[in-house]
Amino acid sequence: MYLKRIELHGFKSFADKSVIEFQPGITGIVGPNGCGKSNISDAVRWVLGEQSVKSLRGSNMADVIFNGSEDRKAQNVAEVTLVFDNEDRFMNVDYNEVEITRRLYRQNNEGEYLINKEPCRLKDIVDLIMDTGLGRDSLSIISQGNISTFADSKPEERRGMFEEAAGVAKYRKRKLESIRKLERTKDNLDRVEDICLELEKQITPLKRQKEKAEIYVDLKDQLQSIEVNVLVKGIESLSDSLNELNQSLDLLDKEKVTIEGQILINEQQNESLKKKMFDLDQEVNGLQGQLLTAMNNVNQLETQKVEIDANRKHILETTNKEDLEARMEQLKAILQDAISEYNDRVNRYNETKEEKLTLEAFQEKIVLK
Structure with missing residues (x-):
């Protein structure tokens, strides 16, 4: 695994899109003071998750965006992409080439992280480069003042640097996460015990409520059965009444037909009598x-x-x-x-x-x- 290229656009002094290829044989980047050599290392640290504005030599995070000059207007976004060769699968992803990208917008000061152009979290990037020696606090990136800082740092801080370089930081982090999980689990168990104690106090009244509920359910079932029987009888009675009414209606219909026939005959007779x-x-x-x-x-x-x-x-x-x-x-x-x-x-x-x-x-x- 090695760094193949860096793509910078709108980051600090790189107003235009710039691509730096690291071909075999390149051992360093040289140039006069103020040409932007330190900005390249800042860009690497920034992409790998650096959150300290002071470490990036600024007063706020928006200072990493190109702020304009006499001849150029300011940029609204800063974007840096690191491209790694991963044919040996040193990084635990199934890609021959891994791109890690970070963006920052001036308007709302919001940032984005991407792995192979797919949105992700900072935690995903940290997990990806863990134990590769590329952490933002690792010895792979040493900026001005790091040597004196390392010499003046506390033993715990130096130990963290050594663990990062030795590749055991991942396991230490996993250990700390496991310890935190155990502590959370213990807290949850304590809470569960408290809940159990509280529930044990409620068992007796709950039993009484259960008995009352059972009596209620039994009475409700009886009431429902009685209501069903009453409804059935009522339906049967209404059905008989309906049948009688239908029969009466049939008789009335027949009488109606007869009366209508008689009326027709009477009308005919009436017409005959009128004529007569x-x-x-x-x-x-x-x-x-x-x-x-x-x-x-x-x-x-x-x-x-x-x-x-x-x-x-x-x-x-x-x-x-x-x-x-x-x-x-x-x-x-x-x-x-x-x-x-x-x-x-x-x-x-x-x-x-x-x-x-x-x-x-x-x-x-x-x-x-």
Whole structure:
């Protein structure tokens, strides 16, 4: 495993994207003061998870972003990528080439970590490079002042550096994590014991509640059974009532059909009676006309009778006995004919009157129906 190249864009003095290839034979990077040699080591430490702004020679983390110059405007993001050759699988990932990238945005001061262009956590990067000698505090990266710092550091701090260089830091970290897990487990066990003690205190009231609950469930089941029986009986009763009502409804439907048929027949009869009544009205009107004619004839006959009586009286007064007898005989004949015609017309009048009364009674009976 070795570092193949570094890609920098917007980090400190690297405003433009810069790629530094580490081909075989390169042993160092040289240059005049202020050309950015230290910025390369800062970039490596920054990608590997350096969080100390002081170690990166700044006042805040945004200082690692190119801040602009007289000729160039400031950048809004800083990005550095380390590309490692991993054909020997020294890093525990199944890639021949491993890219570790870190970004920082000026606007919200938020950062991103990526492994082979996939977002990840800082912890994933730390776990990946652990025991490879590339930790941010390892001896693989020694900046200005590290030697004096190492000489002046406490034994515990020097021990951490040696463990990192020797490759046992991972196991020490795992040991510390295991110890912390054991402590958390012990705390959880203590909490469980406290909970058990508290629950033991609640057992007796819970037993009473359980007995009450069992009684309640039993009574509830009985009540449910009773309610079901009541509902079943109610449903049966309602079903019988419904059947009776359906039968009554069928009978009513049949009666309705019969009544509708009878109504239709009555309507037909009514139409026939109306027609017959109309005919009878016409006939009554005709008979009334005949009656009126007969009454006129009777009046005329009575007038003629009066005239005949007057003529007879006059004749008796003016003629002799023989002529009078002859005239009497003639007048008797005429009178007899007139009386016969009068009686005939009176009989016809009475018959017409009786027939009229009969028709009027029949008409009133039809109207009442």
